[in-house]
Amino acid sequence: MSFKVKVGLEIHVQITSLKTKLFCSCSADYRGKPPNTNVCPVCMGLPGSLPVLNIKAVREAVKVALALNSKINNVLIFTRKHYFYPDLPKNYQISQYDGIGSAPIAKGGYININIDGRVKKVRVRRINIEEDPGRIVYPFGSITKSPYTMIDYNRSGVALLEIVTEPDLESPKEARVFVQKLASILEHLGVTNPKLEGSIRVDANISIEGQERVEVKNIGSLKELEKALTYEVARQTAIVKSGGKVVRETRHWDKTKNITISARLKEFEEDYRYFPDPDLPALKIDRKFIEEIKASLPELPDERIERFVKEYGLSNYLASVLVTESKDLADLFEEAITVCGNPKLVASILVNEFLRWIDEAGLSIYEGLRRLNKDRLCSIVELLRKGVISTKLLKEYVKQVVLNDVEPNDLVRKGLTVLIDREFIEKIVDEVFKEYRNAVLDALKNPKAINFLVGQVMRKTRGRADPKIVNEIIKERLRRFEKSS
Amino acid sequence: MRILTLLDIIKEVRNDPKLLFEYIEYTYDIINKVEDKVRAYITLRDKEHVLRDAKRVYDKLIKGRAGRLAGALIAVKDNISTKGLRTTCASRILEDYVPPYDATVIERLKSEDAIIIGKTNMDEFAMGSTTENSAFFPTKNPWDLNRVPGGSSGGSATATAAFEASAALGSDTGGSIRAPASFTGCVGLKPTYGLVSRYGLIAYASSMDQIGPITRTVKDAALILDVIAGPDSRDATSIDISFPKTFLEYAEEGSRGSVKAKLVVIEEMVGEGIERPIYTSFIRVIRHLEANELNVTWISKPIVKYALPTYYIIAMAEASSNLARYDGLRYGLHVGVEGKSWYEVFAEVRSRGFGKEVKRRILLGTYVLSAGYYQAYYLRASKVRRLIRDVLVSLLKTYDCIISPTMPVLPPKLGERIVDPLKLYAIDVNTVLANLAGIPAISIPSDLVNGLPVGLQVMCDELRENLLLKISSYVESFLKITPLVPPLVRGYVI
Numbered sequence: 001m002s003f004k005v006k007v008g009l010e011i012h013v014q015i016t017s018l019k020t021k022l023f024c025s026c027s028a029d030y031r032g033k034p035p036n037t038n039v040c041p042v043c044m045g046l047p048g049s050l051p052v053l054n055i056k057a058v059r060e061a062v063k064v065a066l067a068l069n070s071k072i073n074n075v076l077i078f079t080r081k082h083y084f085y086p087d088l089p090k091n092y093q094i095s096q097y098d099g100i101g102s103a104p105i106a107k108g109g110y111i112n113i114n115i116d117g118r119v120k121k122v123r124v125r126r127i128n129i130e131e132d133p134g135r136i137v138y139p140f141g142s143i144t145k146s147p148y149t150m151i152d153y154n155r156s157g158v159a160l161l162e163i164v165t166e167p168d169l170e171s172p173k174e175a176r177v178f179v180q181k182l183a184s185i186l187e188h189l190g191v192t193n194p195k196l197e198g199s200i201r202v203d204a205n206i207s208i209e210g211q212e213r214v215e216v217k218n219i220g221s222l223k224e225l226e227k228a229l230t231y232e233v234a235r236q237t238a239i240v241k242s243g244g245k246v247v248r249e250t251r252h253w254d255k256t257k258n259i260t261i262s263a264r265l266k267e268f269e270e271d272y273r274y275f276p277d278p279d280l281p282a283l284k285i286d287r288k289f290i291e292e293i294k295a296s297l298p299e300l301p302d303e304r305i306e307r308f309v310k311e312y313g314l315s316n317y318l319a320s321v322l323v324t325e326s327k328d329l330a331d332l333f334e335e336a337i338t339v340c341g342n343p344k345l346v347a348s349i350l351v352n353e354f355l356r357w358i359d360e361a362g363l364s365i366y367e368g369l370r371r372l373n374k375d376r377l378c379s380i381v382e383l384l385r386k387g388v389i390s391t392k393l394l395k396e397y398v399k400q401v402v403l404n405d406v407e408p409n410d411l412v413r414k415g416l417t418v419l420i421d422r423e424f425i426e427k428i429v430d431e432v433f434k435e436y437r438n439a440v441l442d443a444l445k446n447p448k449a450i451n452f453l454v455g456q457v458m459r460k461t462r463g464r465a466d467p468k469i470v471n472e473i474i475k476e477r478l479r480r481f482e483k484s485s
Numbered sequence: 486m487r488i489l490t491l492l493d494i495i496k497e498v499r500n501d502p503k504l505l506f507e508y509i510e511y512t513y514d515i516i517n518k519v520e521d522k523v524r525a526y527i528t529l530r531d532k533e534h535v536l537r538d539a540k541r542v543y544d545k546l547i548k549g550r551a552g553r554l555a556g557a558l559i560a561v562k563d564n565i566s567t568k569g570l571r572t573t574c575a576s577r578i579l580e581d582y583v584p585p586y587d588a589t590v591i592e593r594l595k596s597e598d599a600i601i602i603g604k605t606n607m608d609e610f611a612m613g614s615t616t617e618n619s620a621f622f623p624t625k626n627p628w629d630l631n632r633v634p635g636g637s638s639g640g641s642a643t644a645t646a647a648f649e650a651s652a653a654l655g656s657d658t659g660g661s662i663r664a665p666a667s668f669t670g671c672v673g674l675k676p677t678y679g680l681v682s683r684y685g686l687i688a689y690a691s692s693m694d695q696i697g698p699i700t701r702t703v704k705d706a707a708l709i710l711d712v713i714a715g716p717d718s719r720d721a722t723s724i725d726i727s728f729p730k731t732f733l734e735y736a737e738e739g740s741r742g743s744v745k746a747k748l749v750v751i752e753e754m755v756g757e758g759i760e761r762p763i764y765t766s767f768i769r770v771i772r773h774l775e776a777n778e779l780n781v782t783w784i785s786k787p788i789v790k791y792a793l794p795t796y797y798i799i800a801m802a803e804a805s806s807n808l809a810r811y812d813g814l815r816y817g818l819h820v821g822v823e824g825k826s827w828y829e830v831f832a833e834v835r836s837r838g839f840g841k842e843v844k845r846r847i848l849l850g851t852y853v854l855s856a857g858y859y860q861a862y863y864l865r866a867s868k869v870r871r872l873i874r875d876v877l878v879s880l881l882k883t884y885d886c887i888i889s890p891t892m893p894v895l896p897p898k899l900g901e902r903i904v905d906p907l908k909l910y911a912i913d914v915n916t917v918l919a920n921l922a923g924i925p926a927i928s929i930p931s932d933l934v935n936g937l938p939v940g941l942q943v944m945c946d947e948l949r950e951n952l953l954l955k956i957s958s959y960v961e962s963f964l965k966i967t968p969l970v971p972p973l974v975r976g977y978v979i
Contacts, residue, residue: 047816048684082806085827101864
């Protein structure tokens with residue numbers, strides 16, 4: 001018995017394209033700076049300080065709203081969201097709210113995702129502009145191990161977009177695919193650099209049929225998102241199967257233990273006492289402003305996928321994976337084929353081999369792409385074209401490059417090339433003919449059965465034998481065999 | 486040396502720069518004599534430090550390059566941030582807080598060579614109308630030491646009235662400049678919302694807070710406004726506007742000759758709750774106005790009765806939000822943290838750091854913003870506020886200004902009003918209107934009743950400070966009672 005699963009996501013995206021924070025002139029690039037050095041009276045919430053809107057953030061938010069097909073509100077209103085927490089300098093967050101007298105910058109919209117070969121429309125509920133809080137630092141790694149905590153306000157005030165979906169996602173995998181697609185859109189827009197740690201953060205609301213929903217926080221990556229939700233589905237299913245009820249609560253994902261831990265029960269909606277921020281007058285969002293941005297939008301993932309299919313003859317599947325896994329992957333694809341052509345082959349190498357091995361090695365795409373760069377990729381394709389390596393060896397090359405960060409030419413030098421020594425291959429073919437007498441007889445009657453014999457030769461040469469030569473020799477041996485019998 | 490008005494002082498030191506040092510010595514002499522009695526200052530700067538600043542001003546005076554306020558010793562309300570100078574808001578929670586930056590108004594004063602002499606007492610976080618809500622000590626009215634000086638800028642008004650400063654800055658959220666100006670015989674101006682930058686003003690109710698001058702004459706107020714007004718890129722609510730002439734020029738025009746204007750009295754502003762002597766004095770003043778070609782019409786606007794509850798709901802709501810940041814973590818009151826969770830620390834800091842009135846307003850403000858009450862209180866108050874604004878603004882299309890007594894009562898005795906919050910809030914009845922509507926308002930001394938000053942409030946349409954200063958300067962010129970000198974300092978000043 002399995003239950004229907006419903007997942008809605010709240011995704012916090014840093015607008016990393018901005019030079020300064022959302023409401024002050026501190027640098028938006030807070031990473032790697034000594035704690036509490038990238039701050040000013042405004043983002044520290046000092047008495048008397050006032051926020052002034054970084055208008056460029058609105059431009060970026062409008063880009064995202066347009067890309068997500070959302071309806072942009074004609075007034076920009078900021079709202080104070082109150083809750084006490086040490087990382088929040090004013091003990092309220094300047095955010096936006098969907099309620100009387102307030103409105104988020106955009107409402108509605110959708111993203112299409114590819115799931116098992118079909119297109120699924122996932123609805124967006126709203127998009128908010130808000131400020132990032134500071135960062136809590138546990139000096140000994142985790143909350144339980146640390147006798148005290150420290151706070152670094154360098155991040156405080158960085159511009160965020162909060163993107164909330166409807167609960168349209170029906171599995172952990174769909175959730176992952178959605179976030180991947182969203183990240184790709186944001187990267188294509190140039191709004192966010194997903195490579196930066198913490199630039200995209202996801203909270204998930206998950207429920208199973210007829211039960212209360214549970215909020216899962218502290219999910220650090222896409223892989224963890226799928227894992228955490230899979231864990232939750234199993235946990236909630238087990239509760240219901242044993243006759244229990246899922247309680248409404250917030251749970252934290254513990255990536256070291258691969259489980260979620262109850263953080264607090266949520267019997268009531270928290271009362272954030274939203275009210276329009278009197279320090280930030282409502283701002284009219286001009287239609288012309290929106291039209292200008294619309295006209296300057298770059299190519300978006302869906303358009304790019306379509307182009308890859310039309311222009312390079314890729315399958316829809318290969319094109320989608322290339323574009324949605326990461327913009328860098330699609331960029332590498334396009335750069336490589338201008339040098340070495342073979343779009344289908346290059347696409348297949350990246351999707352079927354490269355992604356598999358970075359996964360195996362636990363590398364991010366970006367780490368992987370540093371190893372399989374354009375030059376290495378093209379030289380592998382070139383080695384194949386010259387016949388120095390076979391398709392089978394090509395796969396071995398990609399694997400070696402990704403896992404061991406080696407130059408393809410070093411592999412050639414080491415002798416990892418196609419065996420073209422006829423004498424050597426003949427010897428192996430003879431061995432195979434002796435060992436698989438019945439197969440030889442089959443092959444005489446049915447030419448298709450030759451493949452088995454080829455396969456055995458390849459196995460014995462660990463894939464290195466040139467399949468063309470192997471084929472020739474086997475056919476020649478079979479003819480000889482026929483004559484002699 | 487003539488020191489009766491800020492303009493006198495500036496003129497004197499411009500003619501003879503050495504007089505600057507003499508004036509500083511003289512002011513500190515007065516402070517030594519009266520400060521123990523009135524207690525206007527929370528932080529008074531050392532005379533040596535002030536003299537050091539004065540040396541720089543002196544050098545500029547000698548070279549003829551001094552700013553418009555060279556010679557001025559300005560007292561600043563203790564909710565306006567001053568770099569390196571303790572800024573407490575008269576609260577335990579900020580008792581040792583030293584801002585790392587200057588408010589925009591302070592930058593502007595300094596760039597015109599004003600010298601800050603000290604930080605003045607106030608009701609804690611500007612919440613009060615008597616200066617009795619200071620966490621440290623009450624300030625006393627220099628006209629009668631048994632009475633309050635009004636609030637919340639009571640220290641600034643007292644320092645100005647008692648000649649402990651040339652002039653002062655206050656802040657006005659519901660009358661906090663005008664009330665103490667009226668009670669101490671000073672001029673107090675609350676500008677149009679947005680005319681003066683709030684950057685660096687420690688917020689009470691952000692949508693109504695404005696900084697303004699407290700001075701001994703209208704012209705002095707106009708000069709200070711000239712320096713502090715104007716757009717500021719650090720305050721998103723500041724207005725980008727310029728007037729063809731300086732405010733001082735408008736005030737001078739008014740003081741020179743007859744000004745024709747249509748004035749209006751809203752009957753509800755002189756209705757119930759107004760003390761008899763205030764009413765009769767107001768009628769006497771109206772006769773003066775009419776005798777000087779100012780036409781006065783009476784009109785009823787019943788909605789004005791809702792101003793007080795509307796004001797308090799909005800002010801408390803915003804205060805509960807603005808004061809959330811005081812948790813002792815980044816600045817302010819420190820308590821031991823060993824063995825406590827963060828929320829225990831926050832609770833302890835806020836319990837110990839805030840006074841009773843501040844807690845009352847935070848709690849009420851939290852309540853009116855809570856889910857389920859938001860619409861009944863905050864949202865409804867916001868709607869009534871808009872209605873009140875519309876009524877006043879449309880009235881000011883027909884008339885040049887609205888006049889009323891600034892305060893409905895004479896300065897209360899210490900302890901008299903503070904015992905009952907509702908009785909205390911009630912004296913703001915005429916001042917809160919200007920803050921709700923965002924329009925400018927001034928209180929000028931209009932009479933002495935039983936030896937106590939009484940103020941006349943004049944309100945104009947938004948950004949009509951030119952008209953406001955011209956008319957009030959004109960009225961001042963024929964009422965002929967400013968600058969007022971309280972008996973306490975009469976022997977030293979004249």
